[in-house]
Amino acid sequence: MRAAGESDDAILARLRNLAPVEIPMRATGLPYGLFLDAGTPAERANADAVAAHMDALMRVPTIKAGAVMPDACPSGSQIGTIPVGGAVACENAIHPGFHSSDICCSVAVTIFKRDDDPSRVLDAVQRVTHFGPGGRADAIRPVFEGTEAFSDNPFLKDLETVALKHFGSQGDGNHFAYVGRLKSTGQIALVTHHGSRGLGAQLYKRGMTAARRHTAIVAPEVPAHNAWIEADGREGRDYWRALQVVRSWTKANHAIIHAMVREEIGNPVDDAFWNEHNFVFQRDDGLFYHGKGATPSWSGYAADDDGRTLIPLNMSEPILIVAHRDREGSLGFAPHGAGRNASRSRHLRENGDALAAELAALQASGLDIRSYCGIPDHSELPSAYKDAASVRAQIAKYDLAQVVDEIEPCGSIMAGDWERDAPWRKGR
Template sequence: MIDGFKLISWGFPTGKWFGSALEEAQNMERLGASEQEIFDALKDHVPVEIGMRTNSIPYSVFLEPENDEERANLASVNAHMDALLRVPTIVSGAIMPDACPAGSQLGTIPVGGVVATKDAIHPGFHSADICCSMFMTVFNRQDDLKRILDIAMKVTHFGPGGREDFNMSPALHAQFDQNHFLKGLNNIGDYAMGTQGDGNHFLYVGTLESTGQPAIVTHHGSRNVGAQLYKRGMAAAKRHTSIVAPRIPSHNAWIDANSADGESYWEALQIVREWTKANHAIIHDTIARILGNKVVGQMWNEHNFVFRRTDGLFYHGKGATPSFKGFAADETGRTLIPLNMSEPILIAEPTDKKEALGFAPHGAGRNTGRKNYLRGLAAKFGDPEGLSPIMEKAIFEDQTEGLDIRSYSGTPDLSELPGAYKNAAAVTQQIHKFGLANLVDSVIPYGSIMAGEQKWDRGRK
């Protein structure tokens, strides 16, 4: 028979809600429900401010599902977090309103997941797209937004390959040479400078809601520089964890932060952060120079990184925006939260909500993967074998009506359309409801550039 001790052993916290939860569990048991069905039902009723506790680790959920698809997504996210929070370095965790699974291996940190660790840096928790981030430039006077987007299309670079016209600064070259995790990556750092990648990365043009001034916003990470650092970091983490905790899955491996490797890897993360900021800035500054409109403000923030707070813990945000003061020496007191290409980009101030570990969502997130979304589109429009070019064009035009959306490759990637993402209004409402950030302004969309479908995508889909 299910009793209070059973619920506590499952990780449910005690409190005012506990009596009604126990009554519901016992009623479900009398009606023949399995323990798993009872556990899943009770998870939906845990007060979000309390959160679940997994392996005696505090865990807060800031995601309210609205339909069956979102409930399935949350169940998958919770399953991953339940396994993840059994890693011995982790002291607390939380998920944001945009949370969704980031891999099939159980215990993979979800997008929109945050964990705090003691004396440990986990490369798998920031993944290969280290320092995926947002950068905004605001111009002084009103301008032709189409002209800004035209200039941006000529300046930026999406998709595979690199470029020869931009290079790292001499200072960055020297820092690469002096760090053993980055040594030998100088050529990659030069080649990748001025590139934005693919997937959900973008260059967005719009106007500030508060002033009407034009603004450009870019979204991308550290490109192949970060990917190579991640590869080297994972190798070091696996070596360490295979000795101290050989039963830990390799994707949850860590580097001892107090070791020589840990100190060097932490330094490498800061250098890659600097590289990523420079990569954003070189695109923005080149556009500004050609445009001839005075820059009156710039800001940026990462949302896929590791932060060390004054408590000495390492906060790993996997696609989560810091919402606490002092997350970086160059932070401006505001951060950027994009939603989708048809929605405003939110400008936020921090609230440092304790239960959220001081984080907010980094976007709208997905309820299903790219492949599943495209399969769903094909089924919806009566062609389970795939969409015809005519139908693809109609879907694209319908979801981007009134916007100037461009694909660098020349072919739109339908898996990046607004319909592929969660309800932006619901995510925004949850930011308000849970006090994850104070939303103080926004950038109203005119249009964007995205990588578009790449030549390998057809087979992958």
Template sequence: MTMTHDSPAPITGTHLIDWGHRPGPGFADLLVRANTAREHGADLAHVRALLAPELPPPPPVPLPLRGEGAVPLHVSIRAENVDEENNLNKVMATMREVLRTPTVEAGAVMPDACPAGPLGTIPVGGIVAARNAIHPGMHSADICCSVMMTDLGAVEPKKVLDAASAMTHFGPGGRREGNRFAVEEDLLEAFHANPFLRREKTLAATRTHMGTQGDGNHFLFVGRSRSTGRTVMVTHHGSRGPGAQLYKEGMEVAERYRQALSPTTLRQNAWIPADSTDGRAYWEALQLVRRWTRANHTVLHHAISTAVQASVVERFWNEHNFVFERDGLFYHGKGATPAWGSYADDASGRVIIPLNMAEPVLIARGRDAAHALGFAPHGAGRNFTRTEHRRRMGAITPEAQLAAETKGLDIRFYCGKVDISELPSSYKRANTVVQQIGEYDLAEIEDYIDPFGCIMAGNMPNRSRRPRYRAT
């Protein structure tokens, strides 16, 4: 009589899952290895031990939100009337929620602070210092929104404004073929090499949006220096399409980390760990977009100064929607200007602070105030929404209100229609902002650029105006 022995029961995917393995590309190979060992006489305990080195790392323990008040908040703003008080209450409420984000170690608000989204969204005029974390939502879609000034010497302001009207480009989209400014080849190559910037939509915008200013509160301002009498031009805009695409990509990656690391963190405050492969690539992408944005300002300044045959005295710039690394922390400024002289290789220690179209642009030297996390205001900010401002205008026409608020100034709207939400009355009182800059020792004002006039985007028609300027 011949005796037979039953073969051992095969190991199934259920066994592997029970042992902690997860289905994926290597799962089938694990099953083959497990059953081969089993056929060679290994019992279940030995097979489990054999495969143990292949176990995935344990999921991270979710980071809890910080308790309210656990993170210091430095406040450099005070209210002087009901509108300002209502605005400040909203700013403080949203900042308290922002500071519950697990990565955050300090926050600050500037005199121009105002809400910029749902509760828990960093406000305009807000600064957040985070450890090992880059928060795309805290620099916003308008990455590297910034201002550049050029001292044009003795040229007449109207001549500059006329040339600028013909050369600049406001509104959606970019310049058409034949009216574009060139982008440096090595910068395009760097965009191609970066995983956050290599998509065709981003690369196309890199080319077509060079020399454009967008819409909203972006502007081209011409005035005279109070200290020298020379004509000065100031532009305000950001990274346009390339920055918007980077923001979109960054938020998608940050959301994946949020779900794994801290699901209770608000979506708008998701972050990319700075020491991760994604974090390093995103940081590099931010620097490339910063470089593109500086070029975006520069091509306009160069073309206009050349057209009016100006003898350029000096030119400098600073950003106010960006992330800055300092002393091991990542400082996110949303509508806030870095006020220390070493934040970048091209930083000068001076800052440009526009107020509104009827007030001077301030040229100041940053004070690097510790109680403000080293920042200064970026402008005047708002006390209420654009919609509320329109409601308060009542029956008066935009044209009449513009004339009343900007008497003697040459104010132009690129698309032809007055945007009343950009009139001086829609912003905080300029003298209050200036006073609080001094009161909180945020910057030392060195000069005032008194306004001659400016160009704003204006209310957009269905199709943006074709630029008259032909770039060379």
């Protein structure tokens, strides 16, 4: 109108007559694929909670299809929060809440050419990287290819320092470094599990702000945690590009840790690959597939897909190397691990002193279980997770992925219960 010579008063009058078209929530949720079996009371309670969230989630108007993996468990108390092990396909919409703050949580493996002592590999991991909150004291340069994208993208602007500080470090919680032997050959393998650290957390916060601002206008009925960014709009294009930068950073972060370990032990690489299991993918149908703790299981899910992905179960179980199956009902996803039937706090409360005995038994069996901070995190012990054999059986039953090899455990490192000895707890 301005280009046509209209006055500001005329433009304002037109704007006042424009009523936004509000997109309502669906009255009832769409059906979704359910690949979650429940036998015990704890499993049934977990499955009921997952279903309650999914039933509400599938009312969100952008969602066209959904699925629940065998490792599913609730990931929040707000009704309609996408569960861990949930996957949804959305039309012209990217939902930051569906990938959460741990953007591109992923696993990477290096298989070494020569035999080695697993404990020596774990020692090298402890020397070269850092587990837990915060970043490295000794920054690694260059960070990774693609740093120039930060200043050009409003979602990444001024995050270069965070990207540099956290590069070459691991996270806390269930993030780990795992050393084992390939079942087929006996070769030593290193697997790391982490996401995009502080960089991804900051992008998520900015993404949620943009999503809530947009959804409050176009779909005020939609809960804030289900807000979305319009994918074909300017913000959507910027956010999609930012996600790809964070993916590149995370892949490079795995790679630099593996490279430092390789240099420490002087053992050449025979094979290596990686995959994300907490991300957003766009398929040929144009929809945006959000996997919240779900492993992509279709060919070409990314340009660097080599046909194999990793599914860890727990520290005492093999890590599965699997091939794609592209099951339609599961939206092409497979589980990303074993999942939980109870929250961390509930597991600690209900099991108490038995957890220390469980850890001692694992170590007595020959597993080299370490905590980077020196204090074990009992909420990460195998008993905290679903039965690994049951999850494996459901993967096979529902044809979600095909196991082609396994990495049998020798030992692992996690951050441990660093909060127990945190300065603010000491003061309290």
